[in-house]
Amino acid sequence: MSVSAIFFLDMKGKVLISRNYRGDVDMGCIDKFLPLVMDMEEEGQLMPIIQHGENTFMYIKHYNVYLVATTRKNANVALVFTVLHKIVEVFVEYFRELEEESIRDNFVLVYELLDELIDFGYPQTTDSKILQEFITQEGQKLEVAPKPPAAVTNAVSWRNEGVKYRKNEVFLDVVESVNLLVSATGNVMRSEIVGAVKMRVFLSGMPELRLGLNDKVLFEATGRGKTKSVELEDVKFHQCVRLSRFENDRTISFIPPDGEFELMSYRLNTHVKPLIWIESVIERHSHSRVEYMIKAKSQFKRRSTANNVEIIIPVPSDADSPKFKTSVGYAKYVPESNAIIWNIKSFAGGKEYLMRAHFNLPSVESESTEGRPPISVKFEIPYFTTSGIQVRYLKIIEKSGYQALPWVRYITQNGDYQVRVQ
Known part of the structure; x- marks a missing residue:
C-alpha cells in the first residue's frame, strides 16, 4: 500500500494533525489540497483521488474533517480507502x-493510534478491540510500557490467545433479506436475495471452525449435482476465512474472532415468488372520499409464520376522518407519514386477510402532483430461508478437545419490498 503521510484537515484546509510515515514527501504539499478540491467542485468534477505533480491525494470527508492520505508511489487505492475508513x-x-x-x-x-494503525506506510493493527487492550481510552502512559497483546504480533491478528469460557458455545444466524418490486399488474419486476452469515463465538483457546453449506459448486464437483443446492454470488468473507482453502475445495475454514462478527455475505440474483402477496383496490368518489380494500396473502408453507408484519399503504396528504375494518390485526393512520399501517403480529403460511379503510378528502385531489407511491411490506420469518441455503455442518476443532454447542438459526426478512398500485 505504501502511504507516505496522513493528514487531518478542518473545513478551511488547516492541518489539525499529521503523521509523516516515510519521509519521501514535502509535508507542505497539503497546502495545495483544498484549493484543488474547490476548483474541481466548481467544475462539477469532484473525485476522491487528486493527482498534483508527483503527489497523489486520496481523501474522505467525515463530518467537519478531511482525512487525506498522500503518496508518491503507485499505491493500492482500494486498500488506502479501506484504511482511511478503518481509521474513522x-x-x-x-x-x-x-x-x-x-x-x-x-x-x-x-x-499513538496513528503509530499503531500504520507502520512505515503499511497498515498494521486496525482492530479497535485489540488496540484498546494496550492503548487506554484516556491515553495515559504507564511507567512501564504495556506489553502488546499476542494478537498484534500473532498471525491471527483478530483474536487474542488465552481466551477462556466456562461454557463453550457458537451461535450462527443465516439472515436473508428479500428485495422485491411488483408492478401494479402483479408482475415481479425486480427480485434478489441478500444474505449474511452472522456469528457470536464464545470459545476457549484458538479453535478452528469448518462450515459446510449446500454449495452448488461443491455439490457438482463431488458428484451430488441433483441434491438441492444453492449457487451463491458476490460472496464476501471476513478476513479470518482461509480464502485459498475455499478456492481449492470450497471449505469455509477459519479461526474466529471472539464475540460477534459477520462471517460472510452473499447475493442471489434470482426470481423470487412474493412471500406476502398484496392486492389493492382503491376507489375514489368525486374528490370527496376514498376507499381502500387491501388483500394480503402469505405464499409460503403453512408450517412457517411471518412475525410483526407491517403493510404500509400511502394515502393522500389531505385525507382525514379515517375508518378501518380488518379481518386480523389492527390498522392505524399515521398522518406524519401520509400512510395507513396495517399490523399483523402473526401471519401463518397459506393465509389470506382483508383490510378496508375509508377517508374523507376535503380539498381538491392532489394525486396528480403527488403521484401514487407503492405499498411497502415489512416482516420477519424465523426458521426459513428463501434461497434454500442450509448449514450442513459446523465442526469445532481445538487442541484441548473440549465439547462445544453450535446453535444455528435461519431468518428471512424484508429488504426493499414494494408493490406498486394502480
Whole structure:
C-alpha cells in the first residue's frame, strides 16, 4: 500500500494533525489540497483521488474533517480507502465521534493510534478491540510500557490467545433479506436475495471452525449435482476465512474472532415468488372520499409464520376522518407519514386477510402532483430461508478437545419490498 503521510484537515484546509510515515514527501504539499478540491467542485468534477505533480491525494470527508492520505508511489487505492475508513471506525470507538473538536482534545492519543494503525506506510493493527487492550481510552502512559497483546504480533491478528469460557458455545444466524418490486399488474419486476452469515463465538483457546453449506459448486464437483443446492454470488468473507482453502475445495475454514462478527455475505440474483402477496383496490368518489380494500396473502408453507408484519399503504396528504375494518390485526393512520399501517403480529403460511379503510378528502385531489407511491411490506420469518441455503455442518476443532454447542438459526426478512398500485 505504501502511504507516505496522513493528514487531518478542518473545513478551511488547516492541518489539525499529521503523521509523516516515510519521509519521501514535502509535508507542505497539503497546502495545495483544498484549493484543488474547490476548483474541481466548481467544475462539477469532484473525485476522491487528486493527482498534483508527483503527489497523489486520496481523501474522505467525515463530518467537519478531511482525512487525506498522500503518496508518491503507485499505491493500492482500494486498500488506502479501506484504511482511511478503518481509521474513522477506530477513532469513533475511542472518542464516540470523529470531528475537529475530538481531535484537538485528544491529539496525544491520536498520534499513538496513528503509530499503531500504520507502520512505515503499511497498515498494521486496525482492530479497535485489540488496540484498546494496550492503548487506554484516556491515553495515559504507564511507567512501564504495556506489553502488546499476542494478537498484534500473532498471525491471527483478530483474536487474542488465552481466551477462556466456562461454557463453550457458537451461535450462527443465516439472515436473508428479500428485495422485491411488483408492478401494479402483479408482475415481479425486480427480485434478489441478500444474505449474511452472522456469528457470536464464545470459545476457549484458538479453535478452528469448518462450515459446510449446500454449495452448488461443491455439490457438482463431488458428484451430488441433483441434491438441492444453492449457487451463491458476490460472496464476501471476513478476513479470518482461509480464502485459498475455499478456492481449492470450497471449505469455509477459519479461526474466529471472539464475540460477534459477520462471517460472510452473499447475493442471489434470482426470481423470487412474493412471500406476502398484496392486492389493492382503491376507489375514489368525486374528490370527496376514498376507499381502500387491501388483500394480503402469505405464499409460503403453512408450517412457517411471518412475525410483526407491517403493510404500509400511502394515502393522500389531505385525507382525514379515517375508518378501518380488518379481518386480523389492527390498522392505524399515521398522518406524519401520509400512510395507513396495517399490523399483523402473526401471519401463518397459506393465509389470506382483508383490510378496508375509508377517508374523507376535503380539498381538491392532489394525486396528480403527488403521484401514487407503492405499498411497502415489512416482516420477519424465523426458521426459513428463501434461497434454500442450509448449514450442513459446523465442526469445532481445538487442541484441548473440549465439547462445544453450535446453535444455528435461519431468518428471512424484508429488504426493499414494494408493490406498486394502480
